[in-house]
Amino acid sequence: MDSVTLEDTTLRDGLQSEKIELTVEDKVSLFEMLVNAGVRRIQVGSFVHPGIVPQMADIEELIRQVKAPPEVRLSALVLNSRGLDRALKCGMKHMNLSVSASDTHSRKNVNRSFEKARSEMIALTKQAVSHGMAVQAGVQCAFGCVYEGAIPEEHVLTTLQYLSEAGAGELYLADTSGMAHPRQITRMVEQVHHHLPGETLSLHLHDTRGLGLANIIAGYEAGVRGFDVSTGGLGGCPFVKGAAGNVPTEDAVNLFARMGVDTGIRISGLCRIVEWLESRLGRTLPGRMCRVLQHGALCD
Secondary structure (H helix, E strand, C coil): CCECEEEECHHHHHCCCCCCCCCHHHHHHHHHHHHHCCCCEEEEEEECCCCCCHHHCCHHHHHHHCCCCCCCEEEEEECCHHHHHHHHHCCCCEEEEEEECCHHHHHHHHCCCHHHHHHHHHHHHHHHHHCCCEEEEEEECCCCECCCECCCHHHHHHHHHHHHHCCCCEEEEEECCCCCCHHHHHHHHHHHHHHCCCCEEEEEEECCCCCHHHHHHHHHHCCCCEEEEEHHHCCCCCCCCCCCCECEHHHHHHHHHHCCCECCCCHHHHHHHHHHHHHHHCCCCCCCHHHHHHCCCCCC
């Protein structure tokens, strides 16, 4: 049976734009529910300035409190050397970093031009690797930008090459603005595989225009076997106008289950998380499969 890896970003991308701040205890409970549902790769947060992203202010305490089984991989987003220092002090072994291929988005996101941000991410990757950390590095706005429109493919491919040469063990493409369509996904994945053969590539897709699942299928058929998801469809970039959340974890699990592809994750466990999140955030989340389950139309 074929399999894919779904990396849940609820605690990081999912919560970063939420106005209601969850407590550390809530986040620990959320982490434990994800593990119990079978999720084996979890992004626990970002080492960013708490004044800019208040939801991430307690990441050190969260990492101290979570008890991860050996088979579960924890990672966190790092965007600068201060964040890397904080991650190292917490004993993190895996880190995510990314640079935007859009100059405008890069300036809004990290207050750096594309070229300067890329140089800093390359140096940061080398520094992290020198400390024994495993790095997953990617390119934001890889499929388009709401401020600039189309992004030159060579910006994306060259950036991935530089990050790979700096020591990143995994690479990813992020559809930060949710502008990608399936043919674009197929072409870009094929280009990466052609220019960087043998590299492990994953996709971070937002569902802004309702094409998230279609883009996952396109990526899968082009050979991708790793995808970022977020329970309930939470998420979105604070610096992209109208950005929606990630592809819901439960919808992606259902998609692959229907295709006969194993994820190791149980939808029933995810739906308990969705219900829990909705009670704390006070709103209905956009994921579909939990509503299907509520009507008795699907069983694990």
